[in-house]
Amino acid sequence: MSSLPARIASARQPVPLQDGLSLFPALFAPRSALSHKGSHGSLAVLGGAAGMSGAVLLAARAALLMGTGKVFAGFCQTVSPLPCDPQHPELMLHAADALLEAAGSLGISAWTAGCGLGRSDMAERLLHQLLGSQPMQPIVLDADGLRWLAEPAHRPFWRSCLTQAGAPRVLTPHPGEAAALLDTDIAGIQADRPRAVMHLAQRYDCWAVLKGAGTLVCAPDGRLWQNGSGNPGLASGGTGDVLAGMIGSFLAQGVPPEQAIPGAVWLHGAAADYLVAHGTGPKGMTASEVILAARTLLNHPPA
Ligand SMILES: NC(=O)C1=CN([C@@H]2O[C@H](COP(=O)(O)OP(=O)(O)OC[C@H]3O[C@@H](n4cnc5c(N)ncnc54)[C@H](OP(=O)(O)O)[C@@H]3O)[C@@H](O)[C@H]2O)[C@@H](O)CC1
Numbered sequence: 634m635s636s637l638p639a640r641i642a643s644a645r646q647p648v649p650l651q652d653g654l655s656l657f658p659a660l661f662a663p664r665s666a667l668s669h670k671g672s673h674g675s676l677a678v679l680g681g682a683a684g685m686s687g688a689v690l691l692a693a694r695a696a697l698l699m700g701t702g703k704v705f706a707g708f709c710q711t712v713s714p715l716p717c718d719p720q721h722p723e724l725m726l727h728a729a730d731a732l733l734e735a736a737g738s739l740g741i742s743a744w745t746a747g748c749g750l751g752r753s754d755m756a757e758r759l760l761h762q763l764l765g766s767q768p769m770q771p772i773v774l775d776a777d778g779l780r781w782l783a784e785p786a787h788r789p790f791w792r793s794c795l796t797q798a799g800a801p802r803v804l805t806p807h808p809g810e811a812a813a814l815l816d817t818d819i820a821g822i823q824a825d826r827p828r829a830v831m832h833l834a835q836r837y838d839c840w841a842v843l844k845g846a847g848t849l850v851c852a853p854d855g856r857l858w859q860n861g862s863g864n865p866g867l868a869s870g871g872t873g874d875v876l877a878g879m880i881g882s883f884l885a886q887g888v889p890p891e892q893a894i895p896g897a898v899w900l901h902g903a904a905a906d907y908l909v910a911h912g913t914g915p916k917g918m919t920a921s922e923v924i925l926a927a928r929t930l931l932n933h934p935p936a
Pocket residue numbers: 684685686687688689747748749750751776777807808809810819844845870871872873874
């Protein structure tokens with residue numbers, strides 16, 4: 634991180650995220666009695682190469698249970714590995730190519746991409762197509778989506794797509810992915826996390842979410858938040874996919890980014906805290922349980 638701009642070098646104090654109910658009223662606003670599924674957005678989740686289909690299901694299920702009107706899943710495979718999700722047949726499952734082709738007619742209002750996407754030629758092509766063709770829809774990029782973004786050969790194109798977008802772009806790296814995006818190592822990221830997240834937001838002209846204990850969120854204009862919820866129960870495979878689906882859900886529903894993004898981070902951690910308080914985990918807590926607890930808190934927030 635040698636080329637840190639001066640405005641970032643003087644990192645501000647992050648706003649602590651403790652009391653989600655007072656900080657994120659837009660997340661907890663009651664629904665209009667007249668609302669219908671079209672009032673609550675449509676999210677498409679793109680990822681899920683063979684062997685990692687579960688990553689897309691976790692993100693899509695999280696989006697569904699956060700209240701998205703309609704949720705589509707697009708797998709990075711020639712056909713969808715399942716005709717439907719037996720646990721949530723509400724989800725609409727497609728091969729990613731078919732989903733991208735139909736995107737215009739499906740009324741998709743936001744995308745979450747990269748969860749289990751993999752490193753194949755197909756993955757690269759799909760991401761290229763998504764970023765190039767959806768300038769006006771919010772896009773959350775996670776996991777392998779971030780690994781592709783970090784590839785030096787791709788950076789000029791990816792970066793121009795990100796900077797020219799007319800809707801929020803959200804990068805959700807863990808420290809390993811952040812290190813690749815900033816050309817450093819994990820120790821370099823962890824040594825100064827506020828500086829790292831601000832650098833990410835500035836370099837990629839995006840919202841940046843640097844995950845791990847005390848997740849940091851930085852807006853494109855440098856505003857900074859630090860999460861105060863969450864616990865090591867979240868240190869298990871798939872919880873990051875859930876977070877990416879939650880952020881995508883709130884953006885798809887039209888929640889403003891400064892409520893949707895730090896709000897989802899807080900709620901995700903608060904769900905893990907709720908589980909521990911009610912006897913589930915931290916050991917053995919699953920990503921699927923985090924989704925259910927987040928839904929409980931969304932409807933019955935702690936006073
Ligand atoms: N059910 C499914 O289908 C699931 C599918 N999944 C999908 O699998 C894909 C690959 O994901 P992955 O977990 O295999 O590798 P990846 O995320 O690159 O991490 C490895 C590297 O990052 C580092 N690192 C990670 N976290 C860190 C931290 N907090 N703090 C510090 N370092 C950290 C770690 O460092 P280490 O400590 O191991 O040296 C190592 O260098 C991805 O698309 C995902 O969506 C998963 O979500 C699981 C459920």
